[in-house]
Amino acid sequence: MRTLYVRIIVTTMAIMIASAIIAFAVSNIYYQFYLKPENDQKVTHITENIVATYKQNNNQSVPNFLTSMADLGYKFHLVDQHGQAQTFGESFTSTDMEESDVEAVLSGETYHGIANYPWRPFITGFFDNDLANTIGVPIQVDGQTYALFVRPDTTQQFGEMRIFLAVLLVLTLLFSFLMVLISTRFVVKPIKKLTEATKKIAAGNYHLKLDVNRHDxxxxxxxxxxxxxxxxxxxxxxxxxxxxxxxxxxxxxxxxxxxxxxxxxxxxxxxxxxxxxxxxxxxxxxxxxxxxxxxxxxxxxDSEADVEMVPYDVADQLKEVVHATEWQWHEKEIVIEMNLSPTTIAGDPKLLHQVWMNLVENAIRYTDPGGTITIITFRDKTGTQVIVEDTGNGIEKENLSQLFDRFYKVDKARTGTKNSTGLGLSIVKKIIELHHGTIMVDSDPGKGSTFTVTLPNK
The missing domain is CATH 1.10.287.130 (Signal transduction histidine kinase, dimerisation/phosphotransfer (DHp) domain)
Incomplete structure (x- = not known):
């Protein structure tokens, strides 16, 4: 199975090779349809200027003239009407040419061999040292018509360029490969750390710190x-x-x-x-x-089962809770004060009944005989508020942050009973959160506690 390190290297190299092939293909298309016709026109213009220069200096023999011009970086092939040919400058690799092309030049036409030269891959056609890859024009010498074929002498230039391009290509591939190795290792290293960390977590070791100082x-x-x-x-x-x-x-x-x-x-x-x-x-x-x-x-x-939201009046439900707990607060001679305005909310009546029952029973449990419990409902822009306030012993400040934790009991802070499981307020908070609401507690030791539940308006 290939590692990510190998996959990245192979993918990167494949992209580089594919990019090079596409670049060569585009370059060839550009050369065939733009550069080659332009080179043909340039060489044609140079050839016409060479012929014009000879006409202006016709006191010089053709061999001497063409030899001197060859020293400027050109090669010439001169053919007379009998097919006799002479080459000036570097020799051609191939002198094969259709007789009809030679006859056409002798009859006064211009031969565009560069533009019509067959397609070659990698733009090497421009450097082919063939007679067919030339520009041919007629030239008058001592009253006779000759066919003069001309092309730039690129042999030496291309030889140096070929070496340069070969070295450049090798170095480019070499350094690219090295950079891919280094950069890939840099990319894969933190992933390896994540892999090792995953194995540790699977083994039960959760205390991990990954030393990865990156911002990507x-x-x-x-x-x-x-x-x-x-x-x-x-x-x-x-x-x-x-x-x-x-x-x-x-x-x-x-x-x-x-x-x-x-x-x-x-x-x-x-x-x-x-x-x-x-x-x-x-x-x-x-x-x-x-x-x-x-x-x-x-x-x-905890499984977050669907909550059955229905509209109902929470004030009526609070009255039912007070009536259901009447024997508890009546036995302790606790006064229940209710300020309940009709307030319709959208919620699960069964779940919210547990909330109100728990809060009211807690208030009764932790309120001394003869105390007072106040229940208030109202609505404002923040939501529907349900407040349960008692005059019990209150809760110490250091206990408030853990009040809703599971199995946390505040019996030691509030004179109460040992029968509490420590789960009631955890259930209350979970139900309120399922209704997208909040519950807050404010307590003053020795004076009492106030629980405020806020539920979204209908």
Whole structure:
């Protein structure tokens, strides 16, 4: 299986080769349709000037004239009417030419061999040293017509250029390959770190720190990966803490039930003692039942099952909650004050009923006999507000930040009962969040607490 490092190198080299082929193809098209006709015109113009120069200096013999012109970087092929030919300057690689082309020049026409020269790959046709790759014009010498074929002498120039291009091509490929190796290693290195980190996370090691000092996509990926690792570590810690808390909460009532069950086997117990122990077992059983129900509720809420949103009046629901808890607050002679304006919201009545029931029961539980609980509803631009305020002992400031954590109990800060599971407010917060709302708490130790729930307006 190829590694990413090899894949990047192969892909980059393939792109370079493909780009070179495309560049050569485009260059050839450009040469065939633009440069070659232009070169033909230029050489034709030069050839006509050479003939004109000879006419102005006809006291010089043709061989001497063409020899001197050849020294300027041209080569000439002179053919008379009998087919006798002479070459001046460097010889041609091939002197093959159609007789009809020679006769056409002798009859006064111009031969455009450069423009009509057959196509060659890589623009090498321009440098082909063939007689057919020339410009031919008629020239009058001592009253006789000759065919003069001319082309620039590119042999030496092309030889040097060929060496230069070969060296340039080799060095370009060599340095390109080296740069690809280096740059690819630079790109792949942090990815290898991510791969190793992934293996560590799979093995349960979430405490990772990737040393990737980059500001590109890979750098952002490494940063996000580190954040994910931290989040997984935090989740794992919470999971372990949750398991530990659940085990403790279950173990405590089970231990009580087991212990008192053994005690009930003793024959010398009075009826009063037996009834007392049975009452304890019953309470612990109810506590276990409540714990299991709340755990199931949390599990259902964590799965974020669809919330059945329906419009209903939250004020009427709060009145039902107050009536349902009447025996609790009436037993403690607590005064319930309600300022409930008709307020229609969109929510799940069953879930929100748990919220109001939990908040009201907590207020009753932590309010001293003869205290007051105030319930208020109103609507403003921020949403629908439901406020539950009590005159209990309040909560210390350092406990407020953990108040909604699972299994966190504030019984030690608020005189209450040992029967709390520490899950009630966690459930409340989760339900409120599923309704896209918020819950805030403000507490003054010794004076009471105020819970404010804000839900979106209908």
């Amino acid at each position: 996509e890979i750098g952002r990926l490494a940063n996000d990966f580190t954040k994910m690792s931290d989040s997984l570590e935090s989740t794992e810690e919470k999971r372990q803490e949750f398991v530990s808390s659940v085990s403790h909460e279950i173990q405590s009532p089970l231990t009580s039930i087991q212990g008192f069950s053994r005690t009930l086997r003793e024959e010398d117990l009075t009826e009063e003692e037996r009834s007392h122990y049975l009452t304890i077992i019953e309470k612990e059983s109810k506590r276990l039942s409540l714990l299991s129900k709340q755990l199931l509720t949390l599990s259902s809420l």
